Amino acid sequence: MPTTTLFYGVPSGCSFGSIVALEWLGEPYRLSRIEMPEIVTSDAYRRINPIGETPTLIDAQGNFLSESQAIMNHIGARGIAGKLGFAQDTRDFDRLNQMLGYLNTSFFSAFAPLWYALEHGVQGAELEALTRYGAAEVRNVHAELEAMLGDRPWLLGEHRTVADAYFIGIARWTKYHAVLNREDYPNLQRLYNQLEANPAVRFAHAVERQAPAQSQGGFQGHVTLGEVLAQL
Structure with a gap:
């Protein structure tokens, strides 16, 4: 190669x-x-x-x-x-790994019920249950990440990292699943807009x-x- x-x-x-x-x-x-x-x-x-x-x-x-x-x-x-990224055995590396872990588990997985319903053509009561559960999960992780971000320009602070790249690849999924208004999360909306312009x-x-x-x-x-x- x-x-x-x-x-x-x-x-x-x-x-x-x-x-x-x-x-x-x-x-x-x-x-x-x-x-x-x-x-x-x-x-x-x-x-x-x-x-x-x-x-x-x-x-x-x-x-x-x-x-x-x-x-x-x-x-x-x-x-x-x-x-x-950052060198292993540093506080910054640990913070980055923690953020990647959150994005890879909680943030990513919150969308799973919604994707399942969409991709499998679920109907009726099952669709209602999956949508209700998925919507609650997506709103919850947005609220958590909103608090974690605060007024920092990037997820880890003053500089963009691979965590911001991973975030934008998942955050855009709300265009398929209209279960929240990102403007209700102004810190995340600011980060999202900044990344979309990159x-x-x-x-x-x-x-x-x-x-x-x-x-x-x-x-x-x-x-x-x-x-x-x-x-x-």
Whole structure:
């Protein structure tokens, strides 16, 4: 593998945040588009990730890494000079890992009942129950994260980190699940608006839409799943 390759899921996978983080890192990387659920569950993709999920990253040495939190920590470790991440055995690293853990569990999982209802065509009483439960969970995690953010410009403080990249990939899911008004959470709305205006986030949106995308990082183009498999 000549460069890092990230397999990202569409439509609207949480792997969006990994694209943003790679853009911020600035090192050379390629992308491989994986349609969900068709391709991500295929035997071909399971050669990359046996669990059949995105994102998955193959580094320049050919090592495989899956799970968003692990990928974000990997990118953060490569981006310490730019304060995307921090050295282990420091208070800042612990704070970052704690925030990534919250985003990867509580914030992500809050949307699970809503996604299940949407993707499985649930109707009637089951739909009502899942929607009521999911809406309560999503509002709860927004309130918690609102309090954690406070008046800081970024989730960890004065500098953006990989946690902010991961946040925007999940926070945008409210466009599918209209269960809250983000303006009721002014700190999160401010962070959301700031990220949506960021060139790396605009680039990731364009990539997902297959629209002309202008990278300000190290993007070196797309590669197909078949091309990657041929190199393994």
